[in-house]
Amino acid sequence: MVVRLQPHDFDISAEIDQLVAGRTDIGAVVTFAGLVRDMAKGAPILDMTLEHYPGMCEAELERIEAEARSRWELQGSLILHRYGRLTPGERIVLVVTLSPHRHAAFEAAEFLMDYLKTRAPFWKKETAADGTGHWVDAREIDDAAMARWG
Amino acid sequence: MRVRYFAWVRERIGRAEEDVSPPVDVVTAGDLVKWLKARDEQSDYAFERPEVIRIAIDQMHVQPTTPIAGAREIAFFPPMTGG
Known part of the structure; x- marks a missing residue:
């Protein structure tokens, strides 16, 4: 079970290889990989800066991961999140789940993302085409997505 | 105790962290918001809608009703937008 925060990009395939290396039981x-979109509320953006709360962010992601482990049969997982300045098209987040069976892996990945979005202390600030910065508003749909897990 | 601010709460207050010594009648995290809000114009702006402010004590999410006694670090921030 791995939680990692970093400013630099990641290689999805290398991350998976590392998780499954030497194992034959998976x-x-x-x-799930999240990317920076080039539009926000119908208007183009130049870039985005991700602020986070160092220490709490890792701790909260570990708590979320522990919750997922208590609900599904997971053999491993990875939550990797970038911070700092990102431009459209770049990768932001990677969630990987490993399980003997696909249903557990699918559901746990979705659960991890839903919880991450509403509980991990990250904040996005986008730069509009005119150079002004705007903090992204939290979306009620994300709260609803988390609530359905009970 | 150490108080930390993030995202637009930090920008509105104009600093990322500070040490504060609230009076004894500041018992809960919500009381601390009210006390901080009353200090100056920037803090009043940062906490203008206290109901949207999220609070963490020693890096755990808490409710405004949570007592702050014994807290080392209290953080205030907007709803989160990661992922």
């Missing part, structure tokens, strides 16, 4: 690997 039946399913589900990955």
